[in-house]
Amino acid sequence: MSRYLPTGVVPGAYDKAPTIGLPDGHVAWSGPQAWAHLSGLATSEGSIAIDTYPGSDLVGLRRQLMLALPDALLIDVEEAAALSPDEIDQIISSHLTDDRVFGIMDHRPLHDFYDRSRLEAVARRVEQATTPVVVYGWGATLVPASFGGVVLADLARWEIQKRQRGGAPNWRANNGGEDQLRKVKRGFFVEWRMADRHKRTLFDRLDFLLDANISMSEAKLITGDSLRAGLQLAATRPFRVVPFFDPGVWGGQWMKNVLEIGDEQNYAWCFDCVPEENSLLLDVAGTVVELPALNLVFTHPRELLGEKTFARFGAEFPIRFDFLDTMAGGNLSLQVHPLTDYIHNRFGMTYTQDESYYLLDAGIDAVVYLGIRDGIDPIAMEEALRTAATGAASFRADDFVNAFPAKKHDHFLIPAGTVHCSGADSMVLEISATPYIFTFKMWDWGRVGLDGIPRPIHLDHALANIQWDRGTDWTRRNLVNQVEPVASGDGWVEERTGLHEFEFIEVRRHWFTDRVQHHTNGTVNVLNLVEGAEAVVESPTGTFEPFVVHYAETFIVPAAVGAYTIRPTGAGIGQRLGTVKAFVRGTQR
Template identity: 80%
Template sequence: MSKYLPKGIVRGAYDKAPSVAVGDGHPAWSGSGAWARLAEEATPGRVVAIDTYPGSDLPGLQRELRRAAPAALVIDVEDAAALAPEAIESLIADNLTDDRVFGVLDHRVLGDFYDSERLRRVAELVRSTDAPVILIGWGATLVPVEQDLVVLADLARWEIQKRQRAGAPNWRAGNGSDDQLRKVKRGFFVEWRVADRHKRPLFDRVDYVLDANASMREAKLITGDTFRRGLEIAATRPFRVVPFFDPGVWGGQWMKDVFELGDEENYAWCFDCVPEENSLLLDVGGTVVELPSLDLVFRHPRELLGEKTFARFGAEFPIRFDFLDTMAGGNLSLQVHPLTDYIQNAFGMTYTQDESYYLLDAGDDAVVYLGLKDGVDPAAMEQALRTATTGAAPFEADDFVNAYPAKKHDHFLIPAGTVHCSGADSMVLEISATPYLFTFKMWDWGRVGLDGIPRPIHLDHAVANIQWARDSEWTRANLVDQVTEVARGDGWVEEQTGLHEFEFIEVRRHWFDAAVDHDTAGTVNVLNLVEGAEAKVESPDGAFEPFVVHYAETFIVPAAVGRYRISPHGAGVGQRLGTVKAFVRGTERATDG
């Protein structure tokens, strides 16, 4: 019998592999069929460029191409023309810094990592042969030669991180055995930025897209037209990205039980809507193709985000939903996030990681640490923290930080600069701004990470950002229990639950047992079904097929959708349901109610 399953909820109903149906008339090839299709395109006198994402299995790609097209000349462009690893290291040293976690965003383009003369020599080699030529690698399209066919081999960031944990190095780096945090840092601050800058212009010209997330032998292939059509469909109707789950030193048991997860000892995180990391699945006639969900953000930013949100943030999805599970687990690290001015000057990010904790579930003794106690002496607290980092004495958090009782459906607001952490026995839906890497840990309760290494503490960064005036009085008045009813109708109530005026995200909660009308009002909406078994999202004018969501599932409603309706469905009929909805404050257009 489940210890955590809410009444009326079916264990495992949470969909861990949601997909977007592309519709009929679109081909897809898998495994040997995919390689045979590419081999058919590699005919004498033709040049095929397969541009990859850093982290792709280039040896596997080369092996499958040579098996399928033995007459073709396969050229690894990285090996032939990229800068030497030591030259790349020198070029990006200032961006990587000496810190394990934090670097500075890189604004280079991929051509900066290539030798133009060697690229020219590759082009001469291509022109000198009558054999079919296949250029492969990150930067294959940089070769200055006419390319008859362009293929994008795409890869999600989460898959890259899993490969790195298994020993894969960064791009052209001999760091396979290095600290995983440093590998992610190099990806986040340099490689992924450059890679996204490189691939965006390819979207209009690609003839095929290769799903490089699985083994190359089982890779899947779709046409460029199918790729573009799938993203177009996703931008005009509700959808979900693919959640991924990860264990942690403080992780709990709630998700493992309710979502029927695997064999890990615990699960700490679920990234349920982090388009920088998540994948988007396209169902192409029964063949499911995995793409980075960022491709949708890049391809259709106006339709997805809305004109005003796009004007404010560019092609970046600014809202993040994720789960933090400490049920039968431990406290998160005591932490603070950087102020906007600090994150801009120190790391090159344009906006910061404001956030909030929505309690999806909570044990009887659950607390949220939030803000400082009245009368705290900053110098004394800093000294106690620094002493704790030496191991001489633990940091007595309860002497300095408020611990507010937390119960199911409470919402705690956490603007940047506020000391905070979730305590044990909580199931938190974290609603926040997207820059997810910028957590300055101050105290980690004397623990080490799952790898046996102490997790990084960043006291200097933290102390520079703590807002010492956010004491008990201020946090109670501004960050705790900020619920206001704003509207009601037949069978529904709408409440405003946050966020703080310093934060750009607005959150509305709806309780309902009948249909509720919503409107994106010109900006993207992100929602989660926080109460009840099942709901249906519909278009009042039939613009999209009805979309069914289950308990705890996060879903995205693109700005282009406009009006939509949510109502109880299936096992949710007869229940009191609840959704929380986040959107960018100040970007919504006026509606007529």
């Protein structure tokens, strides 16, 4: 048994592939059956459009279509009507910038990257064809033709990133061998935004969804009605997204041992609730179909987020839970996040990356670096950082930054502009706002990344955002373990643990040995079982089936759920359990 495993927690209980089961009557097709079904659709309807998410395997898609429809006219809309790679590069260059990590949000529609006359030429070919026609590729539905069927080949962002690490380029780009950070930047600031805007126009008209996250020969197919039923179901009950794990230069061993994941040398990150990145798994008659969790945000924003949260953020999930594992690892980079005005003016983002560290576990000597030491000279700190950036000397972080002792269940609040990082031998549940790439590294302890390349330092950005008045005393009084009792009852206690008044997220912790009453109060709730083996989430009126969660699992309760309860169950009975719950302040009814 792992030395990190908490007492009473069942090894291997953490669910790495949570599913949402559709009721009887829904069907999924896989592999040859899926392609045979699409072949029948094209034959009976005359023409279909398979609109793909950028990063989909179009070569594999065409191969399967040729096998299934040997006499059909197959048209790759990207080759037939999209602008050339050079033209696209020229258009988006100002939004990509020269930086490895940061660009500017691009709000162009997809049709800006297509030639209208060539789209019309494709439409004429479709209308004049005497055999079945399949138009495929990102933007297939831009063709102004009357298609008999519309299919979306969807792809999760994490899968796109894995393919890019293997050498796949961005959309219509000759950059297969480029730095992975630059590929992600192009996706984050340009392609994925454009793809999501385009995809949102398709949900109501989809006849089928094709799961393109696996080999095209094994792709899975469900009807548009099944997709919509699954998303409707998720919007009305507690659920989990699919976590993914990634190694890092500072990564540790806690997740690897406690959650029993993979065989990498270490794991640094786990995105356990980042709907912009994570997937949902629909169990359709025993076939598991993967789709981006963002599809739920786009199709049911009011039920999921709540009316007030939707009015404030739009169809965007504003709360992120993730893990940072440095147990037997190293310090995170010393960093700061941008102020709201800065992130809006420089990068086109509407809100910033406020966050906090909740300690799931900590070693004896664990610390969190947070805030500037009282009395330090900002000019001296800047000079020391700039010298360190040249490699001429190390940055003596302890001379300038507070290092607060950290123990299990401590909570450190990190409003934007606060210098911070988690030290070694910590297991952090990071609770934050969603713009997740906006970290300005100042010092990375003289390391290089796993790829052997120094990780990017953004000193100028960082220095423009450091709040120098957040000294030792201010930080201790405002950001370290701001726990306040809220309420208590038979077998439970509720505490407020933050966040800071500058941040829009509220966090409540419940300790309990018996049933606890909760209510979404009109806004989405995000929770993690931070103590105890197992709990069950239930509806007082039976509107959803009991939902079991295990230690360290993050789960989402949509605003539409309203009242719900959490109590110990299974291996959790007889234990003191703990949850942390985050929601958007000022949106409760």
